[in-house]
Amino acid sequence: MVDLMIRRKRISGDERKIQILRSAxxxxxxxxxxxxxxxxxxxxxxxxxxxxxKHFPSKEKLFDSIEAYCLSTSEANIGxxxxxxxxxxxxxxxxxxxxxxxxxxxxxxxxxDDKDFHRLVVHSLLSDGEFAHHFLKNTYTIWRExxxxxxxxAREAGDITIKHRSTSIFPWLVQHMVAxxxxxxxxxxxxxxxxxENEDDLVDEFTLFALRGIGLHQSAIEQYYHxxxx
Amino acid sequence: MVDLMIRRKRISGDERKIQILRSAxxxxxxxxxxxxxxxxxxxxxxxxxxxxxKHFPSKEKLFDSIEAYCLSTSEANIGxxxxxxxxxxxxxxxxxxxxxxxxxxxxxxxxxDDKDFHRLVVHSLLSDGEFAHHFLKNTYTIWRExxxxxxxxAREAGDITIKHRSTSIFPWLVQHMVAxxxxxxxxxxxxxxxxxENEDDLVDEFTLFALRGIGLHQSAIEQYYHxxxx
DNA sequence: ATTATCTATAGATCTATAGATAATGC
DNA sequence: ATTATCTATAGATCTATAGATAATGC
Numbered sequence: 001m002v003d004l005m006i007r008r009k010r011i012s013g014d015e016r017k018i019q020i021l022r023s024a025x026x027x028x029x030x031x032x033x034x035x036x037x038x039x040x041x042x043x044x045x046x047x048x049x050x051x052x053x054k055h056f057p058s059k060e061k062l063f064d065s066i067e068a069y070c071l072s073t074s075e076a077n078i079g080x081x082x083x084x085x086x087x088x089x090x091x092x093x094x095x096x097x098x099x100x101x102x103x104x105x106x107x108x109x110x111x112x113d114d115k116d117f118h119r120l121v122v123h124s125l126l127s128d129g130e131f132a133h134h135f136l137k138n139t140y141t142i143w144r145e146x147x148x149x150x151x152x153x154a155r156e157a158g159d160i161t162i163k164h165r166s167t168s169i170f171p172w173l174v175q176h177m178v179a180x181x182x183x184x185x186x187x188x189x190x191x192x193x194x195x196x197e198n199e200d201d202l203v204d205e206f207t208l209f210a211l212r213g214i215g216l217h218q219s220a221i222e223q224y225y226h227x228x229x230x
Numbered sequence: 231m232v233d234l235m236i237r238r239k240r241i242s243g244d245e246r247k248i249q250i251l252r253s254a255x256x257x258x259x260x261x262x263x264x265x266x267x268x269x270x271x272x273x274x275x276x277x278x279x280x281x282x283x284k285h286f287p288s289k290e291k292l293f294d295s296i297e298a299y300c301l302s303t304s305e306a307n308i309g310x311x312x313x314x315x316x317x318x319x320x321x322x323x324x325x326x327x328x329x330x331x332x333x334x335x336x337x338x339x340x341x342x343d344d345k346d347f348h349r350l351v352v353h354s355l356l357s358d359g360e361f362a363h364h365f366l367k368n369t370y371t372i373w374r375e376x377x378x379x380x381x382x383x384a385r386e387a388g389d390i391t392i393k394h395r396s397t398s399i400f401p402w403l404v405q406h407m408v409a410x411x412x413x414x415x416x417x418x419x420x421x422x423x424x425x426x427e428n429e430d431d432l433v434d435e436f437t438l439f440a441l442r443g444i445g446l447h448q449s450a451i452e453q454y455y456h457x458x459x460x
Numbered sequence: 461a462t463t464a465t466c467t468a469t470a471g472a473t474c475t476a477t478a479g480a481t482a483a484t485g486c
Numbered sequence: 487a488t489t490a491t492c493t494a495t496a497g498a499t500c501t502a503t504a505g506a507t508a509a510t511g512c
Contacts, residue, residue: 010482031264034261039474051491054490126352132421133419165426175410180407184355191363192366194399218392242464267499279500
């Protein structure tokens with residue numbers, strides 16, 4: 001009762017705090033706030049439950065901290081997008097980018113962090129949507145504005161001639177395509193069969209569908225869509 | 231301790247069972263299996279917790295029964311789709327149908343059942359995906375096959391000329407568009423701004439985007455897309 | 461007699477805290 | 487001396503069952 005205490009390696013408070021955040025993330029992502037117990041959280045980090053409460057006042061606050069942590073560490077490929085000029089070529093690149101990022105990441109790697117991030121977003125859709133809102137804002141706002149200005153430029157260049165009621169709908173529709181792809185790939189079970197094996201071909205088809213959907217002329221698509229050079 | 235027992239109106243076992251299923255559905259949909267307590271389930275139906283266990287052996291089995299109940303009562307507009315001939319006009323109608331169904335339902339009515347159904351699907355995406363799988367199969371299989379055969383017919387009629395790697399990808403992309411629309415509208419918080427107020431206009435833009443994305447010629451779209459007559 | 465329903469409660473588990481102990485760094 | 491960590495446990499809550507009681511239908 002005295003010297004049986006099993007002690008882990010002692011590390012600094014800040015280090016341990018981040019360790020807890022990191023090991024709690026996949027648990028909360030998969031089982032949600034209510035589905036994860038403090039016992040599981042402690043086991044995942046390899047510490048006692050009491051230690052978790054030294055760093056976070058409650059399970060809820062730990063969950064909140066994880067969301068904040070995720071948002072702070074997610075800086076999309078914004079730099080690339082920001083530097084693009086507003087023209088038809090950039091439009092093609094802008095549409096290709098999220099398709100490539102999401103479809104290739106989710107298929108190829110076992111990059112569980114990406115999946116868990118999406119799971120947190122989906123959990124948020126089932127609660128108040130706050131986290132989903134911040135995620136969409138962080139990740140997509142600049143990209144969306146760029147897409148819109150490129151659509152305007154493409155129209156001025158004569159590469160789009162059909163009438164649009166709104167340009168802002170298109171980036172959202174593209175986002176919907178990739179988001180739903182990601183969501184449907186969260187479970188192990190295969191939910192969709194696109195009839196396309198090759199990942200690059202799938203990215204192609206998603207991108208071409210979207211570009212046609214936006215109303216970009218086939219000639220412009222053929223001129224500017226060369227994924228091998230992106 | 232003897233005659234203080236508060237008794238509800240006594241109804242038949244089968245009736246009560248369905249009553250429990252129905253009042254448990256919105257709870258499970260919103261808070262998930264682990265987030266809903268037996269106490270809440272009992273209160274929602276207005277019976278004791280013990281009575282719930284007379285009808286269902288466990289909370290998990292009750293949840294399973296709710297999923298089964300939902301699947302059994304969801305018969306999409308399959309009849310309409312099945313009767314359509316495979317041609318370009320049917321393609322346009324087929325794409326319009328889910329857009330109209332989901333976008334109008336979710337926006338106009340306070341038809342909470344539809345939202346809760348989607349919530350159950352989303353919860354399923356966070357677990358094993360079984361329910362989502364059955365939902366997709368039930369609701370979309372016949373529709374998907376019709377869309378594919380219509381695409382083939384439209385190509386034969388000369389209304390689609392671009393090459394496709396696969397026809398089966400297109401119904402899925404359309405499904406993704408409406409599914410993600412529904413998911414993003416689950417929380418009260420407004421997550422997306424399409425820049426279009428009018429619901430019919432929004433259905434239009436979704437549908438036209440998809441039809442163009444499939445590669446249907448603009449002339450065919452103009453010829454066949456007349457939502458007011460659908 | 462059978463069925464629907466309740467009260468009461470056991471036993472498990474979960475969240476959170478109190479208080480002790482060992483390692484670290486000044 | 488301060489900090490990191492643990493054990494032990496209180497108190498709440500949750501799932502599920504046992505057993506009693508009242509209403510129904512034959």
